Amino acid sequence: MQKVILEYVEEEYLEDDDEELDVDTPLISGGIVDSFSMVSLKRFIENKYNITIPDDKATPEAFDTVTKICVLVKEST
Amino acid sequence: MSNIGSYEERIKDFDWSVSERELGYKEGDVINIGWYCSDRICEMGKAGKTALIWEEHGGNEKRFTFDEVRLTSNTIGHFLKKLGIQEKDRVCLFMDKIPELYLSFLGILKIGAIAQPLFSAFGDEALFIRMENAETSAIITQKKHVSKARRIRDKLPALKHIIIVDDAGRKPLQEREVAFSLENATPIEDFEIAQTRAESPSVLHYTSGTTGQPKGVQHVHYSLISQYLTAKWALDLREDDVYWCTADPGWVTGTSYGIIGPWSLGITQCVLDTGFSAESWYKFIEKHRVSLWYSAPTAIRSLMKADNELIKKYDLSSLRHLTSVGEPLNAEAVIWSEKVFRKPFHDTYWQTETGSIMITNFPGMKVKPGSMGITFPGIKGTILDPETYEPYDEPGKVGLIAFKPGWPAMMRTYWRNEETYKAKFINGWYLSGDRSSIDKEGYFWFTGRDDDVINTGGHLVSPFEVESALLEHEAVAESAVVSKPDELNMEVVKAFVTLKPDHMPNNDTELKIMNFIRKKLSPLAMPQEIEFMDPLPKTRSGKIMRRLLHAKEWGEEIGDTSTLEEDE
Numbered sequence: 001m002q003k004v005i006l007e008y009v010e011e012e013y014l015e016d017d018d019e020e021l022d023v024d025t026p027l028i029s030g031g032i033v034d035s036f037s038m039v040s041l042k043r044f045i046e047n048k049y050n051i052t053i054p055d056d057k058a059t060p061e062a063f064d065t066v067t068k069i070c071v072l073v074k075e076s077t
Numbered sequence: 078m079s080n081i082g083s084y085e086e087r088i089k090d091f092d093w094s095v096s097e098r099e100l101g102y103k104e105g106d107v108i109n110i111g112w113y114c115s116d117r118i119c120e121m122g123k124a125g126k127t128a129l130i131w132e133e134h135g136g137n138e139k140r141f142t143f144d145e146v147r148l149t150s151n152t153i154g155h156f157l158k159k160l161g162i163q164e165k166d167r168v169c170l171f172m173d174k175i176p177e178l179y180l181s182f183l184g185i186l187k188i189g190a191i192a193q194p195l196f197s198a199f200g201d202e203a204l205f206i207r208m209e210n211a212e213t214s215a216i217i218t219q220k221k222h223v224s225k226a227r228r229i230r231d232k233l234p235a236l237k238h239i240i241i242v243d244d245a246g247r248k249p250l251q252e253r254e255v256a257f258s259l260e261n262a263t264p265i266e267d268f269e270i271a272q273t274r275a276e277s278p279s280v281l282h283y284t285s286g287t288t289g290q291p292k293g294v295q296h297v298h299y300s301l302i303s304q305y306l307t308a309k310w311a312l313d314l315r316e317d318d319v320y321w322c323t324a325d326p327g328w329v330t331g332t333s334y335g336i337i338g339p340w341s342l343g344i345t346q347c348v349l350d351t352g353f354s355a356e357s358w359y360k361f362i363e364k365h366r367v368s369l370w371y372s373a374p375t376a377i378r379s380l381m382k383a384d385n386e387l388i389k390k391y392d393l394s395s396l397r398h399l400t401s402v403g404e405p406l407n408a409e410a411v412i413w414s415e416k417v418f419r420k421p422f423h424d425t426y427w428q429t430e431t432g433s434i435m436i437t438n439f440p441g442m443k444v445k446p447g448s449m450g451i452t453f454p455g456i457k458g459t460i461l462d463p464e465t466y467e468p469y470d471e472p473g474k475v476g477l478i479a480f481k482p483g484w485p486a487m488m489r490t491y492w493r494n495e496e497t498y499k500a501k502f503i504n505g506w507y508l509s510g511d512r513s514s515i516d517k518e519g520y521f522w523f524t525g526r527d528d529d530v531i532n533t534g535g536h537l538v539s540p541f542e543v544e545s546a547l548l549e550h551e552a553v554a555e556s557a558v559v560s561k562p563d564e565l566n567m568e569v570v571k572a573f574v575t576l577k578p579d580h581m582p583n584n585d586t587e588l589k590i591m592n593f594i595r596k597k598l599s600p601l602a603m604p605q606e607i608e609f610m611d612p613l614p615k616t617r618s619g620k621i622m623r624r625l626l627h628a629k630e631w632g633e634e635i636g637d638t639s640t641l642e643e644d645e
Contacts, residue, residue: 035379036603039603064354
């Protein structure tokens with residue numbers, strides 16, 4: 001799961017080819033994914049894992065790293 | 078005692094010459110914002126004072142004194158001149174909130190060129206439309222954003238230079254590209270600043286309208302007169318303040334009050350170049366002892382949503398005065414700030430076109446939660462009857478917010494679009510495009526836009542621009558874009574889409590379309606929701622009834638549907 005989400009983030013949100021991401025890179029607080037774009041990332045995860053993440057769980061903190069997103073997916077499954 | 082002191086005294090015989098005198102400017106003199114924001118402050122004996130504290134994610138920081146701001150902006154101006162950039166050429170700033178953005182802004186103005194700041198999250202199409210319209214000569218950007226410029230440069234014959242401020246030399250530069258490193262450049266001590274005058278063009282900010290492409294709002298160096306005085310009286314900036322304006326200079330707040338206002342007053346300001354998190358913001362205020370904070374309702378509502386216990390972890394006692402801009406500040410946010418910060422946020426109202434604050438809740442005056450405040454001295458504001466365009470005589474009636482033209486920072490034109498510019502004036506009033514009422518005490522109460530432009534998180538998005546981009550997606554046959562209510566951002570973009578026959582209305586299609594718009598225009602313009610609808614409601618003449626879809630989202634009365642081709 002980590003690999004799938006990481007690849008998606010790299011493909012969709014990373015502009016600089018030289019920039020490297022890992023599962024603990026801060027996405028929201030690090031400015032890679034902004035609050036508007038977080039909606040499309042949430043939608044990808046919901047589609048991919050056939051889950052619904054409640055709005056009150058979809059916080060910038062919960063989406064801040066791939067590791068945290070994976071925890072959220074598991075909780076929502 | 079606030080800087081403005083007695084409002085009643087200030088409005089008596091008010092004249093903008095009060096600002097001119099403080100700035101040492103007389104009619105006909107040279108006036109250059111770049112000089113006023115750096116060299117003049119040094120000449121006033123504040124060369125060693127900190128002008129900028131910049132911090133990125135992880136806490137790494139850089140500091141610049143006013144003398145360093147003077148030197149670095151000279152150096153950038155010198156570099157641009159060597160490249161052949163001339164007075165009135167448009168130079169686009171396309172960077173995150175890094176120091177080079179702030180310093181280049183002044184460097185561009187110092188050579189008499191026009192600064193064209195654009196939000197670095199803009200996608201290819203949004204960037205192209207604005208640079209094509211302005212016939213931009215050069216773009217200053219970062220390695221992480223250069224790929225966008227590369228993808229559109231062949232369609233931009235006027236673009237001569239792509240300047241990269243952080244190129245590490247790992248890969249060869251491409252056509253028209255040049256590297257510039259502030260750290261390695263030879264500082265230029267003596268620099269001949271352009272002899273710009275009051276009406277010399279300075280800044281070109283792009284803003285969205287209901288129809289047509291984005292408009293380039295052109296400002297002049299004389300705007301400084303309003304920006305200086307409003308920063309002093311409305312924001313209440315003082316000599317020992319540490320000021321934090323959270324706006325990005327890709328938008329007008331980030332230049333008028335994120336550069337020009339504070340630095341023309343010689344004030345220390347700080348910049349946090351990271352994504353939003355409540356904890357990092359509180360930590361930043363505590364670390365730098367921020368005393369004056371200019372933020373936006375969306376950010377304030379995001380803080381309200383965060384854990385209130387978080388605030389207790391940080392010492393925020395340095396905060397002296399809180400101000401807000403970008404969209405209406407709801408009463409709950411004012412009440413919340415009074416509770417947690419023990420002081421209210423003061424709303425300010427103005428626009429890209431007005432260039433400076435027009436209406437505000439002044440420091441030291443009664444704040445009416447939910448109200449925009451009262452007019453700044455020298456600003457004559459009113460509410461016009463939408464039918465007759467005459468001012469209402471009595472308070473409480475909702476109509477069009479309008480201002481008597483003539484304040485220094487007012488836009489001078491829309492770039493190469495004089496017709497649209499002229500249409501903003503009726504019966505001698507400038508029409509803001511917003512609606513409100515005025516109460517008996519002269520306080521304005523915002524009710525909404527007078528057009529279809531979407532204000533999301535304080536940024537204007539044109540439904541026309543999104544609809545045009547949607548039609549370029551392979552699956553989209555027709556679309557209509559409206560706003561929908563949003564707890565955090567006040568409103569967000571929603572698209573109604575009819576698909577072409579061979580495409581399925583499912584989650585994957587929705588996500589593909591969302592990402593398409595995000596990359597083409599910007600994350601702000603990306604529909605937060607797409608509803609598939611076939612057919613879209615239309616008039617008998619075939620025009621899509623956006624009004625009906627808007628009403629559906631806002632739970633409003635649909636109104637006259639007699640011209641509908643067919644019911645939903």
